[in-house]
Amino acid sequence: MGKIAVVGAGAWGTALAITAARAGNEVTIRAREPEVVASINEQRENSLFLPGVEIPSNIKAVADFAELDTPDFLLMVAPAQFVRLVAADLSKTLKESVPVVLCSKGIEQSSGKLISDVMAEVMPKNPLVVLSGPSFALEAARGLPTAVTIASKYQKLAQSLAEAIGQPTFRPYLSRDVVGAEIGGAVKNVFAIACGVVAGKQLGENARAALITRSLAEMVRFGESRGADPETMVGLSGLGDLILTCSSPQSRNMSLGMALGEGKDIAEIMKNRKTVAEGYYTSEILYRIATEEKIDMPVAKAVYDLLHGDKKLDDVISELLSRPISKEEMF
Numbered sequence: 001m002g003k004i005a006v007v008g009a010g011a012w013g014t015a016l017a018i019t020a021a022r023a024g025n026e027v028t029i030r031a032r033e034p035e036v037v038a039s040i041n042e043q044r045e046n047s048l049f050l051p052g053v054e055i056p057s058n059i060k061a062v063a064d065f066a067e068l069d070t071p072d073f074l075l076m077v078a079p080a081q082f083v084r085l086v087a088a089d090l091s092k093t094l095k096e097s098v099p100v101v102l103c104s105k106g107i108e109q110s111s112g113k114l115i116s117d118v119m120a121e122v123m124p125k126n127p128l129v130v131l132s133g134p135s136f137a138l139e140a141a142r143g144l145p146t147a148v149t150i151a152s153k154y155q156k157l158a159q160s161l162a163e164a165i166g167q168p169t170f171r172p173y174l175s176r177d178v179v180g181a182e183i184g185g186a187v188k189n190v191f192a193i194a195c196g197v198v199a200g201k202q203l204g205e206n207a208r209a210a211l212i213t214r215s216l217a218e219m220v221r222f223g224e225s226r227g228a229d230p231e232t233m234v235g236l237s238g239l240g241d242l243i244l245t246c247s248s249p250q251s252r253n254m255s256l257g258m259a260l261g262e263g264k265d266i267a268e269i270m271k272n273r274k275t276v277a278e279g280y281y282t283s284e285i286l287y288r289i290a291t292e293e294k295i296d297m298p299v300a301k302a303v304y305d306l307l308h309g310d311k312k313l314d315d316v317i318s319e320l321l322s323r324p325i326s327k328e329e330m331f
């Protein structure tokens, strides 16, 4: 039986803890909120972030990083904008030999850095693995079939993580392309907001299909700018996650876009959110990077204009639709 630690007891951290426990591991999950620690240990439920799912008895919640001991793998599942701070605290007690599995999806807004680069800065010695792919927390937690990409330059580690947490209903696929796996998960959140706008404004399924396809082209371009393999972009962590997140109001990012498309105000939507819609933060930095580096990303720009600019929805849509005719290029 292996030992898995999870840092971040939001919906995804909790779902991954349940998945790892279901595979037979002893799991310790560190929650930031004392009420979440109590809820997991006493009610066997994370009633704040993943209500309605039973927590198996081989999961223990703790408040203190020091209680995580020395796991075989540590899963980092804090929201992307908090990973630097959380990792800095964690690094005070975690041994440098413990492999860290990055499960967060985003780009650091203050620096424009990929979160794997943030981890390399803050915890440079811990071997890094990325876990990404189309995976709604609730479905994975309920044991519904899910497939993910596990990427690392240390293939033996990727393999042993896959063996430790894999099971018929949670199938990992292995990759060496850490940056590619990470970028797909980070930028699809921005495009899911755009697809939500299409749904909320009832622009139709043709528009949504076109938007997903053109978003994939932008994902490929951005990925190439960071050295990602275009093939990774059409795998689970890229196209797979793009399709999932752009197709279901279960997605926090798509539902944020739907609210915008229905005419709600962004400040109102963001007020009092307790769950994270990573695309909101990623869209701002993605637009800045694309502008500075001249990466053609019109859909990402449209989302930026809606969330962080002061453009009107109808103006943003007509700007996107009246771009000059160009050649259809993906790669």
Ligand SMILES: NC(=O)c1ccc[n+]([C@@H]2O[C@H](COP(=O)([O-])OP(=O)(O)OC[C@H]3O[C@@H](n4cnc5c(N)ncnc54)[C@H](O)[C@@H]3O)[C@@H](O)[C@H]2O)c1
Residues within 6 Å of the ligand: 008, 009, 010, 011, 012, 013, 014, 031, 032, 033, 049, 077, 078, 079, 080, 082, 086, 103, 104, 105, 106, 135, 136, 137, 138, 274, 275, 276, 278
């Ligand atoms: N929910 C999903 O279905 C899902 C699936 C795959 C990946 N992810 C990714 O996992 C990451 C975590 O998302 P989630 O869905 O588990 O979170 P969540 O929205 O369910 O919960 C919010 C999380 O943010 C944490 N948080 C709030 N303020 C914080 C602070 N100041 N410092 C540190 N942490 C703070 C909370 O403790 C909690 O863990 C995100 O990057 C997300 O994109 C989520």
Ligand SMILES: O=P(O)(O)OC[C@H](O)CO
Residues within 6 Å of the ligand: 105, 133, 134, 135, 136, 137, 189, 192, 241, 244, 245, 250, 251, 252, 253, 254, 276, 277, 278
């Ligand atoms: O609910 P979202 O939009 O944060 O998406 C969750 C996962 O990233 C889907 O793979």
